[in-house]
Amino acid sequence: MDNKEQDIHLVNELTKAQPKMRAYLAKILANSSSTDDVLQECNKLLWIKRLDWDPTTIFLKWAYRVCYFQAMAYCRDKSREKLIFNPELIEIMGNESPDERTHSEREIAMEKCLAKLKEVSRTLLLDRYSKESTVEKIARKHGITPNALSQKLLRLRYKLHECIQENMKSNPA
Amino acid sequence: MKREEELVWKLIDQDISEPEFQRLQEFFAESKELRGYYQHCLETHAVLESHVAPDGKAQPLPTPSFEPVEETKSKPPAWLGWAAAALIFVYFGTSTDSPSKVSLVSMDQADWRGTEVVIGAPIPDRFLHLKNGSIEMQFPTKTSVIINGPAFFQVLDDQSLEMIEGKVAVNHEGEPGSFRLLTPAGKLNDLGTRFTAFIENLEDSTKVHTEVLEGKIEFVNSFSKQSSIFNAGESLVITGTHRKANSHVSLAEKADQGAVENESEQGTFDQNPNHPKTSIENQAEFKAIDLMLEGNLKAQIKYSMVEAIAESIDQKAMVLVEAEKAFSSNQGISFAEAAMPEIEAMAHSLVEGYVDFSKISLWEASKTAEIAWRENKDSEGKLISRIPYANRLNTPEKGNRLLHNLEQIKLWLQTVHDIHEEKGMGWVSSFGCPEDGKLIFDNRNKKLFAISHAIESIKSNLE
Incomplete structure (x- = not known):
C-alpha cells in the first residue's frame, strides 16, 4: 500500500471511528462540553501521526489510545474544575472500550x-x-x-x- | 430508577452538584456495571442529540488552515459530518500529484518522526514532523526557509509553506508576494524580506510571534480577510482561537524601533522569537535551561519549583550577605557570632523544612550550560540565521544560586560551630550551662552534616 492509499484508508477508518471516539471521550470527560474540542484535537493528532499507524492493526485501538492521552492531558489542565474525574477513575474508564454496536x-x-x-x-x-x-x-x-x-x-x-x-x-x- | 442511575443522567445533563459528583465517582469506582450503564446512556444521549440536531448544522471545524467550514446539510450525527468533511478536506485539500520543486538543502541534528527527508530530495507534499534539530529548505521562489524543531509543517506548493507549530526563519529574495507562510491564525505574505515566526499551539488558541528583519510582510486574517503591512523592525503577536470559527486576531507588542535597528546592524536575527530582541534585558532572559527542558513538561514543572525555592533562599541569604558586608565589629566579635540566630534559623529551615535538597540535580541548582549560537551563512558568507543551543560548561556557575547559597549557609554555620567549640560548650547557653550548650552543639553538628550531605548529593546528581 503506497502512502496515498494508506492515507485514504486512514481517512475511511477515522471517519468511521468518529462516533466511537466521541463516546469514548465523552465517558472519560464526564460529558463535558469540551468533548468535541478534544475529539478534534485527537483527529488532528491522528492525522499528523498517521504514518505511525500500521494498517494491519485495528485502527480503533490506536485511536482510543490517542484519545486517552489527549483526554488525560485535558483533565490535567482542567483538574481544578468541578466535574473532572479523578485520575484513577480516568485510568479505569480509559481501559474500557465503548459498546461495539454502531x-x-x-x-x-x-x-x-x-x-x-x-x-x-x-x-x-x-x-x-x-x-x-x-x-x-x-x-x-x-x-x-x-x-x-x-x-x-x-x-x-x-x-x-x-x-x-x-x-x-x-x-x- | 436507582439513585446512582439518576446521578448518571444528571451528570450527562451537566446538572449535578459537586457532592453528587463525588458520590457518583465512588459508585463508578466500585461498579463496572454502572460504568457500562453510563457508557450506554451516553450513547443513547448522543443518538438523541443527533436525531434532533436542528437542520443538521455542522459544527465549526478547525481544519489545518483554520478556515471556517461551510455549513453542510448532512444529517446526524453532527460530528460525523464535520469530521468526515474535515478529513476529506485535509486529505484532498493538501495532496497533490505534481512533484515538489522545494528541496531540503541542509540539516543539523534533524530528528524526523514519520516521514524522513534526506538532503537534496524534494520535500514530500504531506505534513512533516521535525521533532528536534533544524533544517533548511529552498523554494523555487528564491526563498530560503529554516525550521527549528519541534515543528509540524507542510509544503503546500512551490510558493507556500503551512506551519501548525514550530519556529521558522524566512529569507525571501524573489518576486515580492511570491512566497507565503500559512499559520493557524492567518497568512503571512512575504513582500521581499527576512522574517521569523514562532507558531505556538496553545490549549485554547494559537499564537504566532513574528518579527520582520528586513523589507516588509503582509498579514492577512484568515477570517476577516483584512490585511496589514508590517515593516522591518516591527514585530507582532497574532492570536487566534482556532477551535471556534469566530476566531479573532489582535496585533500587539510592536518592538522598539531603535533596538531592532541595532539588531539589524549586526546582521543577525534570532531564531527564537519567544524571546523578542527588543532589549538586552530580554535577551538575557533566554537561558540555556529553557532549551535543555524544551518539550520535557515534567522536568519543566520540577525545575520551576526548584527555581522558586532557590529564589526564596537567595532572598534570605542576600540579607545576610549584605549585612556581612556592612558589618563592622567594635566589640571584637565576628559576623557569625553577631548573626548566629539568623544563621541557625536558616540552617534549621533547610534541614527541617519540607524540601529534600539531596534530590536536586546539579543542573537544577547551578548553571551547567550556557547559550551558544550556531550560525548559518549563505554562499556569500552573509549571516542568514543563528540557532541557539545549550553548550555545557566545564565548571558550573552560580545560576539560580541554590548550590552557592547552600555552601554559603554551611560556611556560616561551620564558623559558628568552630567558635562554639573554641569558646567552650557553655558559650551559647543563657545560663552558661555546658550540658545545654553541648545539646545545641550536637544538634548543629547534625545540621551541618545534613547540609553537607545535600551539597555533596547535588554535586553528584549529574543526570
Missing part, C-alpha cells in the same frame, strides 16, 4: 422505542434535545414548572434508554 444500530432501536411513547411524551423529549429549546421554554410551552419537567424528562429518558437496551439485546449485532 451508532446507526442504536438509532434504529431508538426509532422503534420513540414510536412506543405517547405523542406528548415524545414531543417533550425531542423538544428537550432541540438545541433551540431550554427547559424553561419547554416548561412554559407544556404548562408545568421547570422542576417538574426535569423530573418528567429524567423518567422518560430512563424509560427510553431501557427500551433501547432491551431492543438491542433482542436484536444482537
Whole structure:
C-alpha cells in the first residue's frame, strides 16, 4: 500500500471511528462540553501521526489510545474544575472500550422505542434535545414548572434508554 | 430508577452538584456495571442529540488552515459530518500529484518522526514532523526557509509553506508576494524580506510571534480577510482561537524601533522569537535551561519549583550577605557570632523544612550550560540565521544560586560551630550551662552534616 492509499484508508477508518471516539471521550470527560474540542484535537493528532499507524492493526485501538492521552492531558489542565474525574477513575474508564454496536444500530432501536411513547411524551423529549429549546421554554410551552419537567424528562429518558437496551439485546449485532 | 442511575443522567445533563459528583465517582469506582450503564446512556444521549440536531448544522471545524467550514446539510450525527468533511478536506485539500520543486538543502541534528527527508530530495507534499534539530529548505521562489524543531509543517506548493507549530526563519529574495507562510491564525505574505515566526499551539488558541528583519510582510486574517503591512523592525503577536470559527486576531507588542535597528546592524536575527530582541534585558532572559527542558513538561514543572525555592533562599541569604558586608565589629566579635540566630534559623529551615535538597540535580541548582549560537551563512558568507543551543560548561556557575547559597549557609554555620567549640560548650547557653550548650552543639553538628550531605548529593546528581 503506497502512502496515498494508506492515507485514504486512514481517512475511511477515522471517519468511521468518529462516533466511537466521541463516546469514548465523552465517558472519560464526564460529558463535558469540551468533548468535541478534544475529539478534534485527537483527529488532528491522528492525522499528523498517521504514518505511525500500521494498517494491519485495528485502527480503533490506536485511536482510543490517542484519545486517552489527549483526554488525560485535558483533565490535567482542567483538574481544578468541578466535574473532572479523578485520575484513577480516568485510568479505569480509559481501559474500557465503548459498546461495539454502531451508532446507526442504536438509532434504529431508538426509532422503534420513540414510536412506543405517547405523542406528548415524545414531543417533550425531542423538544428537550432541540438545541433551540431550554427547559424553561419547554416548561412554559407544556404548562408545568421547570422542576417538574426535569423530573418528567429524567423518567422518560430512563424509560427510553431501557427500551433501547432491551431492543438491542433482542436484536444482537 | 436507582439513585446512582439518576446521578448518571444528571451528570450527562451537566446538572449535578459537586457532592453528587463525588458520590457518583465512588459508585463508578466500585461498579463496572454502572460504568457500562453510563457508557450506554451516553450513547443513547448522543443518538438523541443527533436525531434532533436542528437542520443538521455542522459544527465549526478547525481544519489545518483554520478556515471556517461551510455549513453542510448532512444529517446526524453532527460530528460525523464535520469530521468526515474535515478529513476529506485535509486529505484532498493538501495532496497533490505534481512533484515538489522545494528541496531540503541542509540539516543539523534533524530528528524526523514519520516521514524522513534526506538532503537534496524534494520535500514530500504531506505534513512533516521535525521533532528536534533544524533544517533548511529552498523554494523555487528564491526563498530560503529554516525550521527549528519541534515543528509540524507542510509544503503546500512551490510558493507556500503551512506551519501548525514550530519556529521558522524566512529569507525571501524573489518576486515580492511570491512566497507565503500559512499559520493557524492567518497568512503571512512575504513582500521581499527576512522574517521569523514562532507558531505556538496553545490549549485554547494559537499564537504566532513574528518579527520582520528586513523589507516588509503582509498579514492577512484568515477570517476577516483584512490585511496589514508590517515593516522591518516591527514585530507582532497574532492570536487566534482556532477551535471556534469566530476566531479573532489582535496585533500587539510592536518592538522598539531603535533596538531592532541595532539588531539589524549586526546582521543577525534570532531564531527564537519567544524571546523578542527588543532589549538586552530580554535577551538575557533566554537561558540555556529553557532549551535543555524544551518539550520535557515534567522536568519543566520540577525545575520551576526548584527555581522558586532557590529564589526564596537567595532572598534570605542576600540579607545576610549584605549585612556581612556592612558589618563592622567594635566589640571584637565576628559576623557569625553577631548573626548566629539568623544563621541557625536558616540552617534549621533547610534541614527541617519540607524540601529534600539531596534530590536536586546539579543542573537544577547551578548553571551547567550556557547559550551558544550556531550560525548559518549563505554562499556569500552573509549571516542568514543563528540557532541557539545549550553548550555545557566545564565548571558550573552560580545560576539560580541554590548550590552557592547552600555552601554559603554551611560556611556560616561551620564558623559558628568552630567558635562554639573554641569558646567552650557553655558559650551559647543563657545560663552558661555546658550540658545545654553541648545539646545545641550536637544538634548543629547534625545540621551541618545534613547540609553537607545535600551539597555533596547535588554535586553528584549529574543526570
